[in-house]
Amino acid sequence: MTDASANEPGIFEIMHTTRSMRRLKPDPVPNALIRRILEAGVSAANGGNMQRWRFLVVRDPTVKQTVAAYYRRAWKEDAVPRYRAGAPARLEGAAPTRSTGSSIYPAVQNMLLAARALRLGATLTTLHLRFEKETEAALGLPPDVHSYALLPIGYPMGRFGPVARAPLADFVYQDRWGEPSRDL
């Protein structure tokens, strides 16, 4: 189970079949696989390659149960009524929150990976938002619609090669913030 890459489907098939999987077996996931997932995570685009992200691997059942109880409450009180009303996932209109980009940046990352698979160069950038009104006017956006990223795409002048990232241990905690992960 630690190496599934031998018979791995292509990236387009993977992207087109990555649905949310909400029903999971209780079997623990081997650390080797969690490690590969984290390595994939830190290879992603991030602003100025500052790598300010941290990842918390939670195996402690007490922590899980505490978070799960709040999660179930949020599901009942917030998500169910919202989905029933057909209300938007806050991509337009209201003031941004931390999770505002959670329904668009995953799509941006899929597009960056697709470009790479097709040997096209691309960059995720948000810097134009410093002149939000001016650039959104140039793109013809209505006042209640906003942009989240620019992706200039073309044939690259440079070569593809490994991304530069610090070691995983700099970013990964176990169960609680600040506790180093011994097993990964």
Add this chain to the structure above:
Amino acid sequence: MTDASANEPGIFEIMHTTRSMRRLKPDPVPNALIRRILEAGVSAANGGNMQRWRFLVVRDPTVKQTVAAYYRRAWKEDAVPRYRAGAPARLEGAAPTRSTGSSIYPAVQNMLLAARALRLGATLTTLHLRFEKETEAALGLPPDVHSYALLPIGYPMGRFGPVARAPLADFVYQDRWGEPSRDL
């Protein structure tokens, strides 16, 4: 050039070699490739599968030049001084903006794809943020550090299969908001 998948590298190699490519040739990118990139984009995780995203394919040189001029100004006035100062890409602290998640949700998406490639089930969810203080306390987060996503990962009970998305034409505009793309 329209089908690069025959000799396509595996998804892990793709993720580990997807760097920002800022120097691009002036050669136009075929519509067939842009279409595959957009199809990859709309296969990504998004809240409640509401698919509120829209994608604007800009080929019009006038629109490009207008946006580029503001972009260059933002680069000089904002990005260069910030990188020089080693300042963070706004992942912690300050009030969230629309682009706040742009340095973490791409990593989340890479992890979802990695999980899928390893035959593990996973979900991107942010619903716990409705009880932000309580759940962040359970995870031991310091007051100036915040969470952006939960990814429950495990062996799936269900089967992998195609994601359900509306046709591209519902989401893609050409050059300016609202103008249908004729070529994709």
